[in-house]
Amino acid sequence: MSRESQTALPGExxxxxxxxxxxxxxxxxxxxxxxxxxxxxxxGHQEFRTTAAIKARLEKAGLRPRVLDSGTGLICDVGTWDxxxxxxxxxxxxxxxxxxxxxxxxxxxxxVPDRAHACGxxxxxxxxxxxxxVLAGLDRKGLLPRPVRLLFQPxxxxxxxxxxxxxxxxxxxxxGKIIAVHCDPRVDAGxxxxxxxxxxxxxxxxxxxxxxxxxxxxxxxxxxxLVTAAARVAIDVPALLARRMDARAGMSITWGRIEAxxxxxxxxxxxxxxxxxxxxxxxxxxEAPDQIHAAIDEVATxxxxxxxxxxxxxxxPVVNDPVVTELLREAMAARNGADxxxxxxxxxxGEDFSxxxxxxxxxxxxxxxxxxxxxxxxxxxxxxxDVDESAIAVGVEFFTAAALIDGHRARPLGQTVR
Numbered sequence: 001m002s003r004e005s006q007t008a009l010p011g012e013x014x015x016x017x018x019x020x021x022x023x024x025x026x027x028x029x030x031x032x033x034x035x036x037x038x039x040x041x042x043x044g045h046q047e048f049r050t051t052a053a054i055k056a057r058l059e060k061a062g063l064r065p066r067v068l069d070s071g072t073g074l075i076c077d078v079g080t081w082d083x084x085x086x087x088x089x090x091x092x093x094x095x096x097x098x099x100x101x102x103x104x105x106x107x108x109x110x111x112v113p114d115r116a117h118a119c120g121x122x123x124x125x126x127x128x129x130x131x132x133x134v135l136a137g138l139d140r141k142g143l144l145p146r147p148v149r150l151l152f153q154p155x156x157x158x159x160x161x162x163x164x165x166x167x168x169x170x171x172x173x174x175x176g177k178i179i180a181v182h183c184d185p186r187v188d189a190g191x192x193x194x195x196x197x198x199x200x201x202x203x204x205x206x207x208x209x210x211x212x213x214x215x216x217x218x219x220x221x222x223x224x225x226l227v228t229a230a231a232r233v234a235i236d237v238p239a240l241l242a243r244r245m246d247a248r249a250g251m252s253i254t255w256g257r258i259e260a261x262x263x264x265x266x267x268x269x270x271x272x273x274x275x276x277x278x279x280x281x282x283x284x285x286x287e288a289p290d291q292i293h294a295a296i297d298e299v300a301t302x303x304x305x306x307x308x309x310x311x312x313x314x315x316x317p318v319v320n321d322p323v324v325t326e327l328l329r330e331a332m333a334a335r336n337g338a339d340x341x342x343x344x345x346x347x348x349x350g351e352d353f354s355x356x357x358x359x360x361x362x363x364x365x366x367x368x369x370x371x372x373x374x375x376x377x378x379x380x381x382x383x384x385x386d387v388d389e390s391a392i393a394v395g396v397e398f399f400t401a402a403a404l405i406d407g408h409r410a411r412p413l414g415q416t417v418r
Contacts, residue, residue, distance in 0.1 A: 015330075015334065015405055015408065016145065016404045016405065016407075016408040018334060018335065018400070018401050018404060019134060019138065019400065021393075021397065022130070022134070022393040022396055022397060026130060026133065026134075026396075027392070027393050030126045030127075030129065030130045030392050030393070030396065031126075031389050031392060033053070033057070033126050033129065034122045034123055034125070034126040034389065034392060035107075035108035036053065036108075037050060037053070037094075037117065037122040037125060037126070038108045038109075038110065038117045038122045039108050039109070039110060039111050040110075040111060040112065041096030041097075041101075041110050041112055041115040041116055041117045041122075042094075042095065042096055042112075042115070043095055043096060043097075043098060043115065043157075043158075044095040044154055044155030044156070044157055044158035044162060045070060045071075045072060045095075045154055045155050045158065045162070046072070046095075047072040047073065047094050047095055047154050047155075048071070048072055050072070050094050050095075050125070051067060051071075051072045051073060051074055051094070051152070051154075054074060054094070054125065054129060054152050055067065055074055057129060057133075058074075058076050058129070058132065058150075061132070061133050061136045062136065062140075063076050063077075063078065063132070063136055064076065064077075065150075068154070068165070068166055068169050068171070069165070069168075069169040070154060070155075070162070070165050070166075070169070072094075072154040072155075073094060073152050073153050073154035073155075073162065073166060074152050075149055075150065075151050075152070075171050076132060076149070076150045076152075077147050077148070077149050077150075078132055078135045078136050078139055078144065078147060078148045078149075078150065079135075079139045079144050079146065079147030079148065080147060081147045081174050082147075083174070085146055085176075086174060086175060086176025086177070087146065087147050087148060087149045087174050087175050087176060088146070088148050088149070088175070088176070088177050088178070088179065088402070088403055088406045088407065089148070089149040089150075089151050089171070089172070089175045089177070089178040089179070089356075089360075089362075090128045090131055090132070090148060090149070090150055090151065090178075090179060090180070090399050090403065091128070091151040091153060091178055091179070091180040091353065091356065092121070092124040092125045092127065092128035092129075092150075092151070092152050092153065092180070093121045093124055093125075093152075093153050093154075093156035093157075093162075093352075093353075094121055094125050094152050094153065094154055095121060095154055095155050095156055095157050095158070095162070096110075096115050096116060096117045096118070096119075096121065096122075096157075097115070097116055097117070097118045097119060097157055097381060098114060098115060099114065099115075099116050099118055099381070099382075099383050100113065100114050100115075100116060100383050101115075101116040101118070101383055102116075102382070102383030102384040103383070103384055103386055106386065116383055116385075117385075118380065118381055118382055118383060118385040119157070119183070119380050119381055119385070120182065120183025120367075120369065120380065120385070120387060121156065123183050123367070123369065123387055123389075123391060123392055123395065124180070124181060124182070124183070124367075124395070125152060126392045126395075127181065127367070127391075127392055127395025127396050127398075127399060128150055128151075128152065128395075128399060129150075129152075130392065130393075130395070130396035130399075131150075131395075131396050131399035131400045131403065132148075132150045134396060134400045135148055135400060135403055138404075144404075144407065145404065145407035145408045146403075146406070146407030146408075148403045148407070149171075149174070149175055151166070151171055151178075153166050153171075153352075154166075156351070156352050156353075159203075159204070159205055159312055159313075159314040159315070160312070160313060160314050160315060160352065160355075161314070161315050161352020161355060162352065163352040163353065163354075163355040163356055164352070164355055167355060167356065167359065172356065172359050172360055175360055176360060176361075177321075177324050177327075177360060177361055177362055177406065178353075178356045178357075178360055178361075178362035179324065179327075179328060179362055179363055179364070179365075179399070179402055180353050180362070180363075180364045180365075181364065181365050181366070181367040181395055181398070181399075182351065182364055182365075182366060182367065183366075183367050183369045183380070183387060183391070184344070184366035184367060184368060184369065184370075185369055185370050185378035185379060185380065185385070185387075186370065186378075187342065187344070187366055187367070187368030187369070187370060188368045188370050188371075188372045189368050189369055189370060189371060189372065189387075189388035189390045189391040189394065190336060190340060190368060190372070190390065190391075190394055191336075191340045191341070191342060191368040192328070192332050192340065192341055192342075192365045192366060192367055192368060192394075192398065193341075193342050193343065193344030193365065193366030193368070194320075194325055194328060194329055194332075194341055194342075194343065194344060194363075194365055194366070195320060195325070195343060195344045195345070195346065196320055196322045196325045197319060197320060197322075197346075198280060198281070198282070198317040198318065198319050198320075198346050199317075199318050199319075199320050199344065199346055199347065199364055199366075200317055200318040200346070200347050200348075200349055200350060200351045200353075200354065200364075201250070201278045201279060201280050201317055201346070201347060201348040201349060201350055202277075202278065202279040202280075202282070202285035202288075202314070202315060202316050202317050202350065202354075203276055203277070203278050203314040203315055203349070203350025204276065204277040204278075204288070204311060204312060204313055204314040205274070205275075205276060205277075205310075205311075205312040205314060206253065206273075206274065206275055206276065206277050206292065206309070206310075206311055206312075207272070207273070207274045207309070207310040207311075207312070208233060208272065208273045208274070208296060208300075208307060208308070208309055208310075209270070209271075209272055209307065209308040209309075209310075210226050210229055210230055210233070210260075210270070210271040210272070210273075210300060210305040210306070210307050211224075211226070211269060211270055211271075211305065211306045211307075211308075212224025212225075212226050212229070212269065212304060212305045212306060213269065214226070214266065214267045214268050214269035215266075215267050216265065216266070216267070217264070217265045217266065217267055218265075220267060223267045224267075224303070224304045224305055225267055225303065226260055226261075226267065226268050226269070226270065226271040226305060227260050227261060227267065227268065227271065228303060229271065229299075229300060229303035229304075229305040230258055230260050230271040230272075230273055231258075232299050232302075232303060233273060233296060233299050233300060234255050234258060234273055236295075236299045237253060237292070237295045237296055237299055238252065238253045240295040240298070240299070241253065241291060241292065241295055244291055244295070245284060245287070245288070245291060246281075246284060248281070249279055249280060249281035249283075249284030250278075250279060250280030250281065250284075250348070251277070251278070251279040251280075251281075251284055251285075251288060252277075252278050252279075252348070253275055253276070253277050253292070254275050254276055254278070255273055255274070255275035256274060256275045256276065257272070257273065257274045257275070258271070258272070258273050259271065259272045259273075260272070271305075277292065277311075278348045278350070279317070280317065280346055280348070281317070282316055282317055282319065285316055285317070289311050289313075292309075292311065293309055293311070296309055314350055315350045315351060315352045315354050315355065316354045316355075316358070317346075317354060318351050318353050318354040318357065318364050319354070319357055320362075320363040320364060321357070321361035321362060321363055323361065324361050324362050324363040325363040327363070327402055327405065327406055328363055328365050328398075328402060329341055330405055331398055331401035331402035331405055332365075332398055332401070334401050334405065335394075335397045335398060335401045336394070336397075344366045349380070351364065365398070367391055367394065367395050367398075368391060368394070369387035369388055369391045370388060371388040372388075
């Protein structure tokens with residue numbers, strides 16, 4: 001029995017015939033498209049060139065993309081929605097990071113100073129674009145069982161994420177489920193990682209300003225010693241929260257910047273700290289601001305420092321819906337076999353895909369981008385980040401299979417199974 005004609009689950013119609021492996025000419029085109037994006041990275045809300053490139057390719061395929069109200073990012077429906085059966089949305093993020101590209105051995109390294117696609121968004125974009133082109137070809141042949149929405153979202157790296165603006169502009173209208181992938185350099189190309197429930201962490205930005213009477217370091221007793229106060233906030237606040245929050249929530253504060261003073265013999269009048277708050281549990285994330293602010297108040301007051309807190313709410317955890325996760329499992333098994341799927345752990349990284357899941361069920365998979373046999377430890381958000389480009393075709397085939405299997409089973413809204 002071929003993977004394309006596997007037996008359906010009890011009570012479900014048979015799986016549809018899936019198209020074969022991605023044609024070589026399309027593989028080559030998508031790799032070239034990804035490399036072009038990689039050479040011209042754009043930050044959140046600045047993705048004008050990226051948006052134009054995606055739009056032009058979709059229009060060349062006879063589709064009608066719509067640029068989002070923010071001016072970057074776009075959506076495009078493959079097929080015509082009948083208003084009855086909710087669509088499946090395939091989401092990609094299109095922005096880059098404000099870090100230099102450290103790769104010197106590839107011809108497609110970034111041409112923009114201090115900008116790099118160091119998180120794989122160029123791969124996500126190429127995979128959803130490729131899936132859209134394949135599905136459009138099926139639609140022209142009358143083989144697409146249900147319309148699919150392509151969503152190319154800007155500003156994922158900008159808190160609280162471009163997803164919030166995209167949702168406000170109506171990208172989820174008519175959508176019943178949403179799926180996405182994220183590159184994972186710890187998973188081999190040709191494989192995906194899946195998890196039911198939380199797969200990422202909540203992530204906020206925290207900034208603390210401390211003020212007080214400065215003075216000479218010879219007489220600290222006449223001052224508010226802000227350097228000491230800042231140091232105690234940095235050390236004591238995380239320690240207090242470790243005893244006031246349920247340890248199973250996995251909440252952590254990690255400071256990325258502390259700044260105070262300009263001279264070795266002057267106690268400053270101002271100090272600043274900034275960092276991130278991460279949390280594995282959704283309920284704990286909702287509770288975190290009150291607990292964090294109370295702990296900062298306690299420590300700063302103890303040292304006589306006036307304080308101001310800027311707690312920028314970022315993103316909640318991505319919580320994968322079990323039914324949609326099973327759809328992704330079926331899609332990957334149908335394409336590459338059940339042994340191409342592995343369990344993945346919850347990450348402390350944040351992802352604004354979580355905002356879509358506040359409105360519709362969905363799931364995110366980890367897309368393997370490590371060259372099989374590579375034993376080096378690699379990570380995201382590094383200037384030397386790169387991928388095994390065979391992962392692009394895997395992503396296209398994975399998205400395509402999910403869309404066809406889901407569309408084949410979808411029933412009109414309100415229709416029940418007898």
